[in-house]
Structures are given as structure tokens and as C-alpha cells.
Amino acid sequence: MNLPVAQSVTHDHHPSLRVVLSYDDRFLRRKVLTADGGERFLVDLGKTASVNGGDAFVLDDGRRVGVVPAEEPLLEVTGGDLVRLAWHIGNRHTPAQIEPARILIQRDHVMADMLGKLGATTREVVEPFTPEGGAYGHGRTHGHDHSHPHAHDHGEHDHAHG
Structure with missing residues (x-):
């Protein structure tokens, strides 16, 4: 059985389907989700993303699945x-x-x-739960474990830790 696939996210306040996700579940890259009504679909994004209420997964058949933050x-x-x-x-x-x-x-x-x-x-x-976006966006935080050197590219400026 082939599932509809979502490879992008957009904003849509009037989607055709909805999916209720917890804060932790709204941070994803590739995962099978179940929309209201029981329809399953595959999220297959190019990189890990944080989604919130008002965002929608765009399915390959053109439908949009709106994200609803879970209680x-x-x-x-x-x-x-x-x-x-x-x-x-x-x-x-x-x-x-x-x-x-x-x-x-x-x-x-x-x-x-x-x-x-x-x-x-x-x-x-x-x-x-819809926490503040902070420096990394959508309330996602990153610890300060700098046990290995790594660099960050922030567009107009770069810096490295290590």
C-alpha cells in the first residue's frame, strides 16, 4: 500500500485534513503520521523541521494536512x-x-x-504547548555540549566552537 507523501510544509489555516501532534512529535524529518479520520501519510522532509499550529504538510496529491498542537x-x-x-x-x-x-x-x-x-x-x-522560538526557532533548544569542534554558518557571519 502506497501512502500519500508530504515533502514540504507551508502555512494553511484551512487544510483538508488535520493531524494532532505533541510538542516532541512536531520535530521530525521522516515519519508515518495518522490524520484525523485515520488516514496515514508519510512525512519525508529534506531536513529535520519543527512544525507548529497553522503549518500544514503538503501531500503529493495536493491536499494539505494541518498541524494541531496536542494537549x-x-x-x-x-x-x-x-x-x-x-x-x-x-x-x-x-x-x-x-x-x-x-x-x-x-x-x-x-x-x-x-x-x-x-x-x-x-x-x-x-x-x-507552543514554546517561544528562541535562537534556533520554534522553541527548540540545544545543549552546550561542545566536546567536539564544530562550525555554524549563520548567513552573514560564521563562528566555530571547540
């Missing part, structure tokens, strides 16, 4: 100095959805304990 277990952070709390969250390279009165992060008892000691109030919630 998932999160930790709501409120109270205290949100700017200071956001700094501590970011310092640990933790993806965060920052809103005017709260910050959402993936559930983590160690982070909850640390944030509580910093004066935050935390509450477990179940909601879609």
Missing part, C-alpha cells in the same frame, strides 16, 4: 517575578511558552521544586 501535561508557572523566573528557566535550556501572566513548561518535578524555591507558584495543567 499535553504541562507546568504552569505564576507569581513572583516572572522575568526572573523566565531567566532561570531559559538558563536551563528548558522550552517555555511565555505569556503576560504565566509561563508554561513541560512537567518536571526538579524544575517545579527549583521554581518554588524562587517564589513561583506552580500548577499542573493539560494544554497545547
Whole structure:
């Protein structure tokens, strides 16, 4: 059985199909997914991509499958100095959805304990998670393990680590 194939992603707020994906599942290159209604399709992108709500996979038959962020277990952070709390969250390279009165992060008892000691109030919630894009886009973070030299090309400037 041949599955429809998606080799590109675009923006489309009125797709013909939808697929509900968690934050972790929205970072992909090649994977079989199941759209609403049970239709399976193959995502086969040229490179790993991070997709979000409003994005759509373009199938080889012309249909578009819209991405819907799944509801998932999160930790709501409120109270205290949100700017200071956001700094501590970011310092640990933790993806965060920052809103005017709260910050959402993936559930983590160690982070909850640390944030509580910093004066935050935390509450477990179940909601879609769409963290800030940051330097690498779409909330994806990269650790600082520089055990091997590597270079980055950022268009107008290059730099190496190592």
C-alpha cells in the first residue's frame, strides 16, 4: 500500500485534513503520521523541521494536512517575578511558552521544586504547548555540549566552537 507523501510544509489555516501532534512529535524529518479520520501519510522532509499550529504538510496529491498542537501535561508557572523566573528557566535550556501572566513548561518535578524555591507558584495543567522560538526557532533548544569542534554558518557571519 502506497501512502500519500508530504515533502514540504507551508502555512494553511484551512487544510483538508488535520493531524494532532505533541510538542516532541512536531520535530521530525521522516515519519508515518495518522490524520484525523485515520488516514496515514508519510512525512519525508529534506531536513529535520519543527512544525507548529497553522503549518500544514503538503501531500503529493495536493491536499494539505494541518498541524494541531496536542494537549499535553504541562507546568504552569505564576507569581513572583516572572522575568526572573523566565531567566532561570531559559538558563536551563528548558522550552517555555511565555505569556503576560504565566509561563508554561513541560512537567518536571526538579524544575517545579527549583521554581518554588524562587517564589513561583506552580500548577499542573493539560494544554497545547507552543514554546517561544528562541535562537534556533520554534522553541527548540540545544545543549552546550561542545566536546567536539564544530562550525555554524549563520548567513552573514560564521563562528566555530571547540
